Amino acid sequence: MYFRKKSLEDIPTEDTAIWSCTQEGCIGWMRDNFAFEHVPTCWQCNSPMIRSMKILPMLVNKNTDIKAIKKSIMIG
Numbered sequence: 001m002y003f004r005k006k007s008l009e010d011i012p013t014e015d016t017a018i019w020s021c022t023q024e025g026c027i028g029w030m031r032d033n034f035a036f037e038h039v040p041t042c043w044q045c046n047s048p049m050i051r052s053m054k055i056l057p058m059l060v061n062k063n064t065d066i067k068a069i070k071k072s073i074m075i076g
């Protein structure tokens with residue numbers, strides 16, 4: 001007899017760099033996955049955002065994977 005694999009409860013989490021809104025009471029935040037050249041503004045209220053950390057489910061960064069694969073091909 002097989003048991004269904006636990007899914008939602010077992011997602012690994014990590015401290016993730018994010019930008020969070022400086023406006024009190026605003027829930028706006030975004031992952032810091034993009035290389036911002038300047039401080040982003042909140043998509044909710046247009047306030048400036050600050051760097052922060054948040055525990056989030058781990059994301060597989062596919063771009064990095066592709067780069068790593070390409071690199072390994074080039075190194076051969």
Ligand SMILES: [Zn+2]
Pocket residue numbers: 021022023026027028042043044045046047
């Ligand atoms: Zn905001």
